[in-house]
Amino acid sequence: MDISKIDLNLLVVLHHLLLKKRVSTVAEVLGMSQPAVSSALGRLRSTLGDDLFLRTQGGMEPTPYALQLAEPVALALDGLQQALNVRAAFDPALSTRSFTLAMTDVGEMYFLPVLVDALTRSAPGVTLQVVSVTQASLKEDMATGRIDLAMGLLPQLQAGFFQQALFRQKYICLMRRGHPLAAGNPLTLSSFTQAEHVRILAAGTGHGRVDVALENQKLRRHFRLTVPHYVALGDVLSHSDLIATVPERFADRTLGPFGLSKRELPIPVAESAIHQFWHSRLHRDPGHQWLRQLTWGLFGDGQVPGEEKPI
Structure with missing residues (x-):
């Protein structure tokens, strides 16, 4: 035509x-x-x-x-x-733009308090809308501009997207502060496997690698509870003798508010790299560039390559 x-x-x-x-x-x-x-x-x-x-x-x-x-x-x-708009500049102090971010519930707990505080100080008119990364239309919504940025461990985002690594984190064992395993000698493999566990499915993320790693080592755990996400985990652990294997930065957010303790796992589990992802159509947008730079400045730890690259 x-x-x-x-x-x-x-x-x-x-x-x-x-x-x-x-x-x-x-x-x-x-x-x-x-x-x-x-x-x-x-x-x-x-x-x-x-x-x-x-x-x-x-x-x-x-x-x-x-x-x-x-x-x-x-x-x-x-x-x-x-x-x-090639000459147009983005002024965060004056902008009233709204950005839509996709993240998991554990991402909300880790990223949002810091990000909202930063926006309040440097971009008071900018607003955020948060959606789940588990929605089936994630890739389509990013391609059409309905979602600006996705953050987390998201192996499903492939061709057509850019990514930037923010930080690496290990997995640890989380439990209430008065738990029998919370103090004393390092956590042993025997005590770890004999304890009652919470399994977090976290669909749409790569955090299931923990369960895979443990199963590959022929370890059997007793799951007293299986939940689809992390949102209630702090309350559950603080009122029980259950333990959970979780990303360390999530654990650090829950220690004080819920009276929890963290212990090193008794077996090696590969660390995870957390990225921010965006579609190529927004790569050169001045406002989007500002948002990515803000996110990198707040959460990039300098321990992983921080370059923006297509995947």
Whole structure:
């Protein structure tokens, strides 16, 4: 199809319909009337020879062809926007931009208190929205710009993304401060395997490597409790004699508030490297560059290569 036959303004409407899925919302975002948005959609349907969207109770659902267009159109519009704004600077002190971050619950506990405090001091108008990295649409949402940055141990993010290592961390054993194993001699393999454990599944992350490492060494543990995430772990451990194997930086956040202790594992488990990830479409965006630099400054420990690189 000859691109000269397409009104590029219609692609802007298409892009926002793919993001918002409601004519009324797109009309408000673009400063258009609802009939004007509907008319633009009608012209797109005629030009492209496809319905593009079907009306449902949940909004305008894109057809397979519309979904196929989503990423190329988003990348093209983003490239044009960056070209037009090449001289534009991002001033965090004046900006009211909103960034969407994807992270696990353990990431929320570790990153957010520090990050929100930094924004309050240096970028008071900037706001954050946090979503889970476990959602099935993570890669698509990052590719289309609905998610700006993902943080954590996320092996599912592959081609099309950039990454920057922030820090490495080991895994340790966490328990209540008065636990029989919390003091005295180093934790032994026998006492570790005989204790009752909490297993944290943490879907969508690479933290399951701990269980794999232990199973590879033919170690059997008794799991009294299995949970899908870390959010209640501090309370559970503080009120029981259960123990858990967790990332050390998460443990450090919970020691004081929940009265917990940490002990070295009696067996070797490989450390994990925590990264920040972003899609190539945002790589040169000034505001996004500022956010990545802020994150690196707050959490990069200098012990791992911190260069930004595509994967």
